[in-house]
Amino acid sequence: MPISRPSMPAVVPIRTSRQRVIAISGGKGGVGKSTISVNLACTYAGMGSRTLVFDGDLGMADLNLLFGVAPELTLLDLLTGGPAEDVLIETHGIHLLPALNGSYALANMEEHVRKRLVRAVAQVAMDFETLVVDTAAGIHQNNMALTAMANEVLVVATPEPLSLADAYACLKVLAKEMGKTRVFLVPNNVRSQDEARAVAAQLDKLARRFLGIEVVPLPHIPHDPAVPMAAAEGVPLVVSRPDSPASRAMKRIARELDAIAMREEPGTSARDRLRALAAGGMPA
Numbered sequence: 001m002p003i004s005r006p007s008m009p010a011v012v013p014i015r016t017s018r019q020r021v022i023a024i025s026g027g028k029g030g031v032g033k034s035t036i037s038v039n040l041a042c043t044y045a046g047m048g049s050r051t052l053v054f055d056g057d058l059g060m061a062d063l064n065l066l067f068g069v070a071p072e073l074t075l076l077d078l079l080t081g082g083p084a085e086d087v088l089i090e091t092h093g094i095h096l097l098p099a100l101n102g103s104y105a106l107a108n109m110e111e112h113v114r115k116r117l118v119r120a121v122a123q124v125a126m127d128f129e130t131l132v133v134d135t136a137a138g139i140h141q142n143n144m145a146l147t148a149m150a151n152e153v154l155v156v157a158t159p160e161p162l163s164l165a166d167a168y169a170c171l172k173v174l175a176k177e178m179g180k181t182r183v184f185l186v187p188n189n190v191r192s193q194d195e196a197r198a199v200a201a202q203l204d205k206l207a208r209r210f211l212g213i214e215v216v217p218l219p220h221i222p223h224d225p226a227v228p229m230a231a232a233e234g235v236p237l238v239v240s241r242p243d244s245p246a247s248r249a250m251k252r253i254a255r256e257l258d259a260i261a262m263r264e265e266p267g268t269s270a271r272d273r274l275r276a277l278a279a280g281g282m283p284a
């Protein structure tokens, strides 16, 4: 005979950790966007945040290599109705939503497919506290749609003149077309503090003067030979070499981003934004 149980009130879990959606953007290829995506994600995961990394460089799938995984299913399977739990890969403490290497269909998608993609990613991301979106080089619409998912946009720039020019082009689109009033800047691959300051000062000056967008500098990442070594091994740097200079910089960036968010009044929260996107709308 079944034992009847007293009815229990539904338990509503209280989420104590902050939800963040971070897009790693910045114009030029090869400036370190994927490196930063992978290592920032692993850093947040190491701090106890349930973290999803989305490989938004849709045609390249670099993140598979950086995490040392070979996905059987990809984003395309998610888009065609495959269950998220089959597509996500758990590796080095994070979950990866992989792109499809060499996928023309994904790299050149039409508007309605792009909307479906953003919606699908947002739905998956609702189960996570941190979403890190790696993006491709350039200011293609795919990139901008993916960047628009984030409440925190990190623009990566190196001291090379071409990188600065591309970072500026990216800031322009973020300011003029996406209405962003503030982005974060990560100077990467720099040889000195002065070089990092120069990157930040140059972009901030131009952005304030011509774009009306604030560029908040985050801690810089030094040139570190351990970065390409970790990439070649397929193990994230912060996992394999947590004390290397670039690893320590990643941790400083994660802490600084959190400290800034803690000081601020919550605007449209990342959760509200994701919820709107998951329902098929666009965030305010």
Ligand SMILES: Nc1ncnc2c1ncn2[C@@H]1O[C@H](COP(=O)(O)OP(=O)(O)O)[C@@H](O)[C@H]1O
Pocket (backbone or CB within 6 Å): 028, 029, 030, 031, 032, 033, 034, 035, 036, 062, 188, 189, 190, 221, 222, 223, 224, 225, 227, 228, 229, 231, 246
């Ligand atoms: N701080 C750094 N020190 C040394 N090499 C770096 C650093 N950041 C990135 N790299 C190297 O630069 C190359 C491009 O990095 P990647 O993250 O793939 O750039 P992106 O995603 O912007 O194209 C890789 O070979 C990577 O190992």
Ligand SMILES: [Mg+2]
Pocket (backbone or CB within 6 Å): 033, 034, 035, 057, 062, 135, 136
């Ligand atoms: Mg990349």
